Amino acid sequence: MTHLTDDQIQLLIEGNYQNERWMVHLDHCHQCRNSYESLNAVHESLSRLEYHQPSMRFAKNIYEFIVRKQQLEQQEKRWIRVIQISIFFSMFLIFLIGFYFLISSPWELNITENSLSNYYTWSIIMLLSTLTLWILYGIDRWYFKNKRKSEKGFDKTS
Amino acid sequence: MYVNIEYMEDLTQYIREVKDNHSASAYYKVVQLCEAKVFTMCYRTIGNREEAEEAAQDVFLKCFEKIHLLEDESRFLPWILKIAYNRSIDYIRRKKTIYLELDHEKVGTQSFIEDVEWTKSKSDLDPYLSICDESERAIITFYYQEEMSTQEIADTLKMTKSNVKIKLFRARNKIKQFIEGKDKNISK
Numbered sequence: 001m002t003h004l005t006d007d008q009i010q011l012l013i014e015g016n017y018q019n020e021r022w023m024v025h026l027d028h029c030h031q032c033r034n035s036y037e038s039l040n041a042v043h044e045s046l047s048r049l050e051y052h053q054p055s056m057r058f059a060k061n062i063y064e065f066i067v068r069k070q071q072l073e074q075q076e077k078r079w080i081r082v083i084q085i086s087i088f089f090s091m092f093l094i095f096l097i098g099f100y101f102l103i104s105s106p107w108e109l110n111i112t113e114n115s116l117s118n119y120y121t122w123s124i125i126m127l128l129s130t131l132t133l134w135i136l137y138g139i140d141r142w143y144f145k146n147k148r149k150s151e152k153g154f155d156k157t158s
Numbered sequence: 159m160y161v162n163i164e165y166m167e168d169l170t171q172y173i174r175e176v177k178d179n180h181s182a183s184a185y186y187k188v189v190q191l192c193e194a195k196v197f198t199m200c201y202r203t204i205g206n207r208e209e210a211e212e213a214a215q216d217v218f219l220k221c222f223e224k225i226h227l228l229e230d231e232s233r234f235l236p237w238i239l240k241i242a243y244n245r246s247i248d249y250i251r252r253k254k255t256i257y258l259e260l261d262h263e264k265v266g267t268q269s270f271i272e273d274v275e276w277t278k279s280k281s282d283l284d285p286y287l288s289i290c291d292e293s294e295r296a297i298i299t300f301y302y303q304e305e306m307s308t309q310e311i312a313d314t315l316k317m318t319k320s321n322v323k324i325k326l327f328r329a330r331n332k333i334k335q336f337i338e339g340k341d342k343n344i345s346k
Contacts, residue, residue: 006331010326010327038334038337038338039331041337042333042334042337046330047302049303051194051198052197052198052207053193053194054193054197054210054211054214058193058211058214058215059190059193060186062185062186062189062215062218063182063183063185066182066222067182070180070182
């Protein structure tokens with residue numbers, strides 16, 4: 001019989017494949033026996049490989065990062081909800097006041113200059129409030145985005 | 159893939175909690191159970207401790223965001239180890255490009271010898287593992303430490319079963335030749 005190939009020796013080492021002819025050849029062939037034993041030694045030492053452990057704070061760092069991110073997201077949601085309610089309320093007031101003046105039939109009753117200027121004043125106040133709230137909302141979104149971006153990288157010193 | 163039954167039950171329970179409630183404390187337990195496996199995969203592939211830790215942290219964060227995509231909780235370990243391997247390969251490719259651009263002022267493929275020299279110079283690994291390339295080291299980790307079959311490894315790494323076997327055999331031969339070469343030098 002010719003010498004065993006590397007693949008044949010590897011299959012014997014893994015123990016998944018039994019071939020009596022090969023085993024008999026190994027008993028009689030010094031060269032194949034040496035190859036088998038050296039490959040088997042490699043196989044044995046690889047079987048004893050151990051896990052490597054990360055640093056002590058590894059899991060804690062990940063946990064803290066996730067918690068911080070969740071807190072930021074909740075904070076953002078709450079703030080957005082407040083602003084959305086305020087915007088909705090102010091828009092509602094504008095339409096309510098406007099509607100009130102409309103149903104008061106301006107072409108029948110006395111629309112005094114005073115009442116009209118009051119309406120305009122109120123509308124401007126409401127519009128300005130709405131605009132301010134939208135600007136605040138925009139600034140906040142930008143602020144939270146930047147805060148989230150800076151939190152994305154890990155603080156390696158922690 | 160063989161793992162302790164109790165370990166798997168705990169892991170599955172925590173993963174279910176994370177999927178249902180997006181619970182950070184449950185995920186902390188998951189990380190504690192899997193950190194050694196994921197870190198070892200990253201470390202064996204990248205070869206540097208600090209960089210492997212960074213990559214492993216990225217892997218866990220990515221998995222937390224994507225955990226809702228995992229249908230079967232019992233497949234969590236192969237899933238996260240596959241992500242760890244892919245992430246580590248991306249990391250190496252990015253670093254290699256930077257290394258080539260800065261030191262050699264060329265961008266292109268490296269020859270095998272340059273690959274080995276570059277890996278050995280940057281590596282903290284035992285010398286006999288750094289002789290193998292990244293995919294061979296990953297296969298060794300999957301085969302010997304995670305005790306996955308060649309078919310499972312092939313499914314995880316999207317290779318054919320015969321390709322996995324060839325790489326495993328090749329890795330063993332490389333290590334054997336390296337050790338025999340070392341012994342010859344010592345005896346001289």
